[in-house]
Amino acid sequence: MYIGGFQKNSLIDFPGTIACVVFTRGCNFTCPYCHNPDLAAGSDGGDRFGDSGLDQPDLRQSQGPDQKEILAFLEKRKGMIEGVVITGGEPTLQADLIDFIQTVRQMGYKVKVDTNGTAPGILGMLFDQGLLEYLAMDIKTDTDHYPMIMKNPGYLDRVMESISLVMEKAPAYEFRTTCAKPFVTPAIMENIGKMIQGAASYVLQPCSRNVDMLDPNFAAVDDHFLSVDDMEALKAAVLPFVKNTRIR
8 A cells, every 4th residue: 555654642533442543645636725734735536446435555765664564563553552543535435445444354353444435436445354343534514515615516426425334334434524605504514414315424633733644825814714612613513413413
């Protein structure tokens, strides 16, 4: 895989599990508030497997740790670390994601994947093969506003398919939204609630301002960022549809 970073220990990224975190490179979204702009860099190279949703990013530039180094670390940390989180960027862009997960699981580790939901074909294979213990899927906004952050607006159908797939097959999961205007408002949140109605878990997280962003100009606009009261209003808008909604 094209790996952009590696965190050796985390107590917060995998619920109930001591984990390390693998950051993959490349993303097919252009969220201006993205907090991992270096990881998001790369082109959307077209489908490898058609409707499966797997794209081949052009990421032959500088990478982070070598995959062999990470596997060697995991071999040494058996019994101390319980799980591996694979995040990004967008992990499902990696052609060998499933192979990597199979290797990690054979070593005895649990696996969590973070995704934007544009590869329902890949998610389906992960679920059907029993390769995941947990999945977190980002819900960026409602259907009307998704084209604002997609390199290919046609991915919206994939996102909707992934939502249904996650709710049907994921062994444990959460949907989550990074909250920033104009992508999230109470009205938009109500629409999101209808998109994921009945979900097991939904997490709202305010967009942090004092970090590097994909679009540095985004942080300069005060109105993009939400107060504590604003966040509570968003939560109230979605609670009729997803009872287990919380602010992180």
